[in-house]
Amino acid sequence: MSSFETVIGLEIHAQLATKTKIFSSASTAFGAAPNSQANLVDLGYPGVLPVLNLEAVRMATKFGLAIGATVSQRSVFARKNYFYPDLPKGYQISQYEKPIVEKGRMDILLEDGSVKTVGITRAHLEEDAGKSLHEDFQGFSGIDLNRAGTPLLEIVSEPDMRSAKEAIAYLKKIHTLVRYLEICDGNMQEGSFRCDANVSVRPVGQEKFGTRCEIKNLNSFRFIEKAINYEVARQIDIIEGGGTIRQETRLYDPDRGETRALRSKEEANDYRYFPDPDLLPVAIDTAFIDAVRRTLPELPDEKAARYIEKFSLSAYDAGVLTASREMADYYEAVLAALGAGQEKLAANWVMGELSGALNKDGIEVTASRVDAGRLAGLLKRIVDETISGKIAKEVFESMWAEDKDADAIIESKGLKQITDTGAIEKVIDEIMAANPKQLADYRSGKDKLFGFFVGQVMKVTGGKANPAQVNDLLKRKLAG
Amino acid sequence: MTELHHQTLAELAAGLKARRFSSVELTRHFLSRIERFNPELNALVTITGEQALAAAAKADQQLAAGAGGPLTGLPIAHKDIFCTDGVLTTCGSKMLSNFVAPYDATIVEKLSQAGVISLGKANMDEFAMGSSNETSFFGPVKNPWDLKKVPGGSSGGSAAVVAARMAPASTGTDTGGSIRQPAALTSLTGIKPTYGRVSRYGMIAFASSLDQAGTLTQSAEDAALLLGAMAGFDPRDSTSVDTPVPDYTATLDQPLAGLKIGLLKEFFEKGLDEANGKLVRDALKVYEAMGAKLVEVSLPNLPLSVPTYYVVAPAECSSNLSRFDGVRFGYRCEKPVDLLDLYKRSRGEGFGAEVKRRIMTGTYVLSAGYYDAYYLKAQKIRRLIANDFERAFGEVDVLIGPTSPTPAFDIGAKVDDPITMYLNDIYTIGANLAGLPAMSIPCGFLGGLPVGLQIIGPHFGEAKLLNVAHRYQRETQWHREIPQAYR
Numbered sequence: 001m002s003s004f005e006t007v008i009g010l011e012i013h014a015q016l017a018t019k020t021k022i023f024s025s026a027s028t029a030f031g032a033a034p035n036s037q038a039n040l041v042d043l044g045y046p047g048v049l050p051v052l053n054l055e056a057v058r059m060a061t062k063f064g065l066a067i068g069a070t071v072s073q074r075s076v077f078a079r080k081n082y083f084y085p086d087l088p089k090g091y092q093i094s095q096y097e098k099p100i101v102e103k104g105r106m107d108i109l110l111e112d113g114s115v116k117t118v119g120i121t122r123a124h125l126e127e128d129a130g131k132s133l134h135e136d137f138q139g140f141s142g143i144d145l146n147r148a149g150t151p152l153l154e155i156v157s158e159p160d161m162r163s164a165k166e167a168i169a170y171l172k173k174i175h176t177l178v179r180y181l182e183i184c185d186g187n188m189q190e191g192s193f194r195c196d197a198n199v200s201v202r203p204v205g206q207e208k209f210g211t212r213c214e215i216k217n218l219n220s221f222r223f224i225e226k227a228i229n230y231e232v233a234r235q236i237d238i239i240e241g242g243g244t245i246r247q248e249t250r251l252y253d254p255d256r257g258e259t260r261a262l263r264s265k266e267e268a269n270d271y272r273y274f275p276d277p278d279l280l281p282v283a284i285d286t287a288f289i290d291a292v293r294r295t296l297p298e299l300p301d302e303k304a305a306r307y308i309e310k311f312s313l314s315a316y317d318a319g320v321l322t323a324s325r326e327m328a329d330y331y332e333a334v335l336a337a338l339g340a341g342q343e344k345l346a347a348n349w350v351m352g353e354l355s356g357a358l359n360k361d362g363i364e365v366t367a368s369r370v371d372a373g374r375l376a377g378l379l380k381r382i383v384d385e386t387i388s389g390k391i392a393k394e395v396f397e398s399m400w401a402e403d404k405d406a407d408a409i410i411e412s413k414g415l416k417q418i419t420d421t422g423a424i425e426k427v428i429d430e431i432m433a434a435n436p437k438q439l440a441d442y443r444s445g446k447d448k449l450f451g452f453f454v455g456q457v458m459k460v461t462g463g464k465a466n467p468a469q470v471n472d473l474l475k476r477k478l479a480g
Numbered sequence: 481m482t483e484l485h486h487q488t489l490a491e492l493a494a495g496l497k498a499r500r501f502s503s504v505e506l507t508r509h510f511l512s513r514i515e516r517f518n519p520e521l522n523a524l525v526t527i528t529g530e531q532a533l534a535a536a537a538k539a540d541q542q543l544a545a546g547a548g549g550p551l552t553g554l555p556i557a558h559k560d561i562f563c564t565d566g567v568l569t570t571c572g573s574k575m576l577s578n579f580v581a582p583y584d585a586t587i588v589e590k591l592s593q594a595g596v597i598s599l600g601k602a603n604m605d606e607f608a609m610g611s612s613n614e615t616s617f618f619g620p621v622k623n624p625w626d627l628k629k630v631p632g633g634s635s636g637g638s639a640a641v642v643a644a645r646m647a648p649a650s651t652g653t654d655t656g657g658s659i660r661q662p663a664a665l666t667s668l669t670g671i672k673p674t675y676g677r678v679s680r681y682g683m684i685a686f687a688s689s690l691d692q693a694g695t696l697t698q699s700a701e702d703a704a705l706l707l708g709a710m711a712g713f714d715p716r717d718s719t720s721v722d723t724p725v726p727d728y729t730a731t732l733d734q735p736l737a738g739l740k741i742g743l744l745k746e747f748f749e750k751g752l753d754e755a756n757g758k759l760v761r762d763a764l765k766v767y768e769a770m771g772a773k774l775v776e777v778s779l780p781n782l783p784l785s786v787p788t789y790y791v792v793a794p795a796e797c798s799s800n801l802s803r804f805d806g807v808r809f810g811y812r813c814e815k816p817v818d819l820l821d822l823y824k825r826s827r828g829e830g831f832g833a834e835v836k837r838r839i840m841t842g843t844y845v846l847s848a849g850y851y852d853a854y855y856l857k858a859q860k861i862r863r864l865i866a867n868d869f870e871r872a873f874g875e876v877d878v879l880i881g882p883t884s885p886t887p888a889f890d891i892g893a894k895v896d897d898p899i900t901m902y903l904n905d906i907y908t909i910g911a912n913l914a915g916l917p918a919m920s921i922p923c924g925f926l927g928g929l930p931v932g933l934q935i936i937g938p939h940f941g942e943a944k945l946l947n948v949a950h951r952y953q954r955e956t957q958w959h960r961e962i963p964q965a966y967r
Contacts (some may be wrong), residue, residue, distance in 0.1 A: 035594050044803040046810075047563045047585060047682040049717050081846070083823055090802020141819075143807070194831060272846035274855060275697065277689035277796055279718050 004201045004239075006232050007209055008167045009159035012174055013152050014184040015128070015192040016059045022127050022151035024048030030190050031397075038130070038145035044088030049278050053078075056151040057181035060100045060125050061292045063153060066299055067120050069104030075124075077279045077388055081272045085143050086130035096273045100282065105303060106157075106177075107422075110171040118170045119158035122421055148271035153183070155465060159198065159209065161385065164228035164386045168221055172323070173302055176300050180325045188219050195224060199231045201239065210235070211245040215259050217252050222394070227252040231259050240323060301307065301467050303328055311343035320351050326365045330354075330372050337376030338383070345379055353396050370399050378406035391415050391463055428467070428477050430458045442478055453478060482507045484961070485647035489554055489702040493647055494555045496543055503536040503543065504555030507597055510555050514599065514646045520627065525560055525618045526568045527600040535597045542595065549707055552595030557650040559638045560601035561608055562588050562693070563682040572616040574602040574636075575804050575811045576831035583680020586717070587651065587693050587710045591921060594709040599647050603637030605708035607801065607834045608686040609657055610634050611810060611904040612894065615834040620891050623666060624963040625929055626645055629888035632662030638696045639666040644966040649697040649706055653683060653689045656789050656906025657883075659890040660920035663696055664932020665921040667961055669949065670696045670891045671703045674940050675915030676721035678707075680716030685800040686718075687793035690912040700921065700949035703730035707942065723940060731943045737771030739948065742876030743780045747907055753886045759924040759931045760882050766879070766955050767948075775876050779868035782910050786859050788911045791845050791858035797835075804830065837898065849892025866875035866914040873938040878948055882907055883920040883932035909936060917942045921949045922958035930961075 021028055024041035041048045049316060053377050063070040078096035101123035106335055128150040133142035155174060161167045175193060178439075198213035218224045230252075235245050249268075250259040275281075296324060304318035313321070322328045327350070335344045354375065370378075378395055381387045381462045387395065387410060392430035398409045411414055431453060432439050442449040457470050484506055487495065495501055511529050518524050532555060539553035553794040563569050563581035563676045565588075570576045585591065592598070605615040613621040613636025621636040623629040624644040631640045635652030639662035642650050652659040654672035654879040661669025671694045678693045685691060709728065741764070750759060764774060806812035806826025813825035831839070845854035872879060884904060894901045911918035916936055923933035933952075953959050 043808055045582070045808075046569070046571070046684045046803070047581070048721075049681050051716060051718050069735065081799050081802060083805060085801065085805075085807050085819065088803060088808065090805060091799050103622075220656065270848045272799070272848075272851075274795060274799070274851070276847055278685075279688075 003035075003204055005204045005206075006162055006164075006228075007159045007202065007212075009212075010157045010161070010167060011196045011198070012155040012157075012170060012171065012266045013194040013196075014186075015137075016056050016151040016153055016183055017185055018053055018059065019057045020053060021149035021449050022053050022056045022125065024149050026149065027149050030192075032146055033414055034142070034144035035146060038148055042145055042149040043120070044090070046128055050093060050276075052279060052282065053151065056125055057100065058292055059151075059181070059283065060153055060182055061179050061284065061289060062296065063123055063155075063178065064101035064104065065103030065289070065293050065296060066177055067101075067106055069101045069120065069123070070229055071284070071291075072098060072100050072102060073284055074098065075282045077276045077282070079276045082269045084132075085141065086132045086145065086148065088130070088145060091125060092129060093276055093279070094126035094353070095124035095418050098281075106170060106173050108166065108175070109315065111165065113315065116160075116166065118160045120168075121154050121156045121158055121219065121320045123155045126154055127141075128152050144437060147244075152319070157353060159200075163476065164225045164232070166195065166227050167239065171221065171224065173300070174337060176323055176325075180297055180300055181252040188221075188305060190393065191219065193217055197228055197231075199228055199235070200245070201232055202404060211246065211247050211294075212241075213247065213259075214249045216249060216262065217251050223252060223254050223432075226257055227259055230257060244392045269282050297325070300325075300328075307343075311347070313343065313347055317347050318352065320352075321347060324365070328367050332366070334376045337373050338379055342379065342383060344450030345382065346376075349375065349379060353393060357400050370396070374399060381406055381410060385417060385419065385466060386410065387415055387417050388463065388467055391417070393417040405410040415464060418461055419469060421469065424461075424465050424469055424473055425477070427457055427460050428453075428473055431460065432477065439478070450478070482777060484524055485513060485648070485966075488539065488698045489551075489648050489705055490699070493553055493705070494833050495614055499543070499843040500549075503539040503555075503597065504533060506553065507532050507536040507599070507680060508702060509683050510599055510647055513644075514641075514696050515725055517644050519930065521622045521640050521644055521646075522598040522619050522658070523621050523646065524557060524638045524643065525570060525572075525603045525637070526904035528567055528598055529600075532569075532597050532599050535592075538866045539595050539857050549596050549709075551591070551707060553650075554595070555597040555599045555647060556591070556706070557599050557602045557641045557647040558588060559635050559652045560648065561604060561684050561896045562651065563684070564588050564598065564601065565600065570618070570683070571600065571608070573604040573831065574617040576684075576825075577617060577811065581682075581878060583682065583884045586679035586714045588682065590712075591651075591706075592707055596709070598840050599835050601908050602635070602641055602650055602652075605636065605658075606835050607684070607797070608634040608653055608655055608691075608871055609689075609797070609838055611657070611901055612667050612889070612891070613637065613660060613662075614891065614895055615832055617832060619744065622891070623888050623965055626888065626920060628890055629929065630665070630676065630891050632665035632884070632888065634658040635662050635696060639663060639668055639892055642666070642668055642696050642698065643963060647961060648853045649695060649702055650922055651693060651706075651710070652696050653686075653691055653693050653907075654912065655686050655692075657905040659694045659696060660908050660918060660932065660934060661904060663886050663920040664922075665745075665888040665930060666936075666960065667919050667925075667930035668696050669698065669703050669919065669953075669959060671695065671707060671910065671919045671942070671945065672798065672917065673707060673720075673942055674917045675912075676719050677711050677917070677940065677942065679712070679720045681714055681716040681754035682766065685796075687796040689796060690789075691818045692912075693944045697848070700919070700946050700953055701729065701732055703919070704946045704950070705733055711942075717818060726943050727857060728943050728946050732953075734947050735771070736948065736951050737774040739767070739770075739877040739878070741767055741772050741774050742777040742872055742879040743774055744782065744879055752882055753926075755886075755926050756882060756886060756931055759881075759926065760933055763923040763952065764951060770955070772786060775874045777876060777879070779865070779872060779910070780866040781861060781868050781923060785865055785909045785913055786902060788839070788865065788913060790903070791854050792862060792913070794838040794842030795846050795855050795858075796842065798839045801831075801835070801839055806830070834898070857931075862913045863958075865910060869910070869916060870938075877937075878941070878945060879936040883934040884908075886928035887926045889929055911936050917945055919945050919949050921952060922961065924958055925961075930958075
């Protein structure tokens with residue numbers, strides 16, 4: 001195995017979050033009754049003509065700027081010709097020779113902490129096809145054209161990735177980015193974010209790429225990783241067995257966890273691309289590009305760099321917190337309410353307790369049961385030593401369960417930290433009196449028993465005694 | 481009073497305004513002529529008498545109220561390539577023989593809003609592919625000047641319906657000469673505007689980068705009236721151009737003294753019937769008498785226009801006609817066994833021979849390995865031809881020459897010889913490739929058959945073309961000739 005190197009390139013289809021379709025005024029909303037969101041243009045009726053949705057151009061431009069790409073001032077729509085019942089016109093309008101976005105890049109963080117740059121060859125605009133439904137029609141196929149004409153941005157990477165892990169890291173970065181840019185909702189179940197993977201292997205040290213296979217139907221990060229790993233193993237097996245790889249399109253079957261051949265290169269369609277005479281070349285000027293540039297939000301990488309530099313967070317923490325715009329927004333809202341100096345504390349809580357609770361309930365941060373303001377209210381009580389970090393976790397659990405502020409819970413449950421030296425001393429005295437043997441052992445050199453006394457104090461005070469004070473006082477008293 | 485069907489649109493409009501007759505009377509008159517003559521000419525495939533009379537009654541109310549525009553109450557016929565809401569729209573094909581369009585084409589809508597009444601839908605070559613109207617699924621259209629002859633194509637029905645005065649005017653489309661050649665062969669005035677001047681929305685596409693809607697009328701003045709109401713930017717057609725539409729009638733009478741007319745050297749060389757050429761030269765003398773100057777110009781790449789066209793147009797049509805697959809509308813074969821069978825038989829049975837020939841040619845020239853040699857090269861030559869024209873219009877105001885190499889030929893004479901048939905378009909195709917406006921006007925007869933004079937102008941030069949045509953029609957009477965049997 002180790003003598004082979006894996007080469008992966010990804011083609012991502014991101015559905016653009018426009019209100020209407022790329023060439024018609026029909027709605028793009030998901031989940032409507034079949035064929036209720038397809039107008040005459042989407043149905044490919046005789047005589048109808050496409051009219052480009054400027055919003056799709058704006059979104060593609062935004063993406064191009066965000067990946068440091070060249071945004072072409074003149075791009076051309078072409079027709080990709082093939083017959084299929086869910087392709088009403090008999091051709092798909094796409095961009096072929098002159099895409100709107102060319103030569104971008106995306107940095108990914110590898111497991112060893114190093115950064116790798118993945119090249120993005122191009123990103124082009126195109127329309128989606130409809131859906132064929134093969135069940136439920138007894139000998140017929142159903143066609144739902146609601147999705148026909150939905151705008152897609154196809155993002156094509158260079159074959160720069162060398163493992164499934166790298167491919168996933170890249171995919172997740174793009175997934176994060178398109179949601180930051182608010183150009184795609186990233187919903188993989190609904191097919192808003194899909195991916196095809198081109199996979200090949202070659203002996204380590206060989207410059208020439210091996211023959212690649214394209215894997216289709218990858219709609220979750222988990223499946224993509226599994227599919228790539230399966231495919232890599234399959235190809236190595238064939239080569240080691242003396243065989244050769246056939247260039248073909250393969251379909252991933254998530255139930256069996258394997259890929260199987262769909263069609264070979266020879267069976268591939270000749271799409272007879274040519275410029276669509278119904279659409280003029282898309283001409284955009286620098287003023288348009290500059291206007292789009294001004295709408296760019298702080299990008300994930302910029303945000304992470306700021307967290308590392310200004311908040312002294314680790315690269316890993318910064319990466320986790322900026323993985324979604326919503327998470328970063330939440331984090332920054334906590335910071336805003338908490339005040340400067342507590343960035344690390346806030347980061348630990350957002351990545352720890354909060355993320356854990358969100359995962360457990362399977363909800364997004366935007367639907368969190370504890371909003372940023374309430375979490376900040378809790379963290380303030382740690383900062384001012386009203387409660388310890390441990391008690392805070394208990395308070396958080398209550399906050400998650402019921403819509404109350406930290407202070408109200410601390411109050412009603414009497415969780416306020418004991419910082420009164422006299423009260424703590426009194427507890428210590430009682431414990432020392434009740435445990436003469438342990439005291440004697442400690443004093444004769446068994447230092448480890450210190451932990452026992454701390455435990456006893458916390459037990460008696462219900463964990464509310466200020467830990468630092470308990471330490472100080474115990475050390476003094478036990479010493480005698 | 482002059483017979484209603486002897487009057488031009490302009491004259492009929494004046495009559496309606498003066499209430500000398502009503503729109504209902506006018507519509508009835510033409511419907512009765514249709515009833516009488518259409519069976520022998522086969523010019524209309526659908527007659528919408530009831531809707532026409534209802535629209536006419538509405539127009540009369542408007543006219544009585546002193547409302548309505550210059551076209552209110554005038555009947556015309558639409559080429560059956562334009563979608564008409566609720567009315568059969570066949571495009572001359574079996575494929576759409578059952579297709580009732582669910583919407584109006586932009587030009588249909590615009591004319592209807594201007595008060596124009598549609599009498600019916602005109603026969604045409606199947607999907608506008610043909611120069612003789614013989615490829616129609618509904619049978620050939622006869623030329624009113626001689627029933628044995630073709631009326632030209634593809635707007636042959638639109639031409640015959642006006643030539644026989646079953647309607648005072650009609651709409652047509654022109655991809656390679658489909659308005660001008662039938663106009664020439666039936667003694668009408670036909671105009672193909674600049675590409676982008678008239679919306680293509682709702683006009684069933686043949687070759688999208690060449691198709692343009694226009695009119696077939698009895699005079700340049702009528703063309704000015706009708707085109708003015710059809711032209712203009714349409715947000716539903718990205719290739720329509722957002723430039724104001726001038727009042728074409730306002731400049732019809734401008735004097736032509738000093739007008740520089742370019743004679744295309746290439747048009748007067750081989751292929752042109754000698755007697756035909758003489759009629760064109762006679763027409764040029766009329767212009768000289770009006771003070772125009774003749775300048776010979778050469779468009780060296782123009783002889784390549786026929787092969788160029790027969791790469792570009794089939795390429796686009798092969799893709800445009802893919803939507804006719806038997807799935808959502810139109811003809812579907814009986815009992816398909818599977819998807820491939822559905823496609824093969826629906827298309828195999830639904831399309832005629834000429835359409836199939838062009839789809840196959842187009843598919844071939846776009847195929848991997850042939851694209852550069854055919855399609856790309858044709859596009860380059862197209863650019864060279866456009867450049868030639870542009871250079872010529874740096875020297876002259878309009879170009880004048882023949883419309884068609886010969887007058888109307890016999891039905892059946894060329895059906896088995898597509899190349900000879902294609903050469904019919906030799907003079908007209910250049911304007912389509914370059915996107916230029918062009919007209920054909922009657923300039924005489926040869927053995928009893930009409931001959932057309934072609935005038936080509938620079939982009940958006942419609943007003944000048946109509947002016948040049950109208951001044952000729954003030955000096956001559958060719959355009960007032962009506963075939964004996966239909967007077």
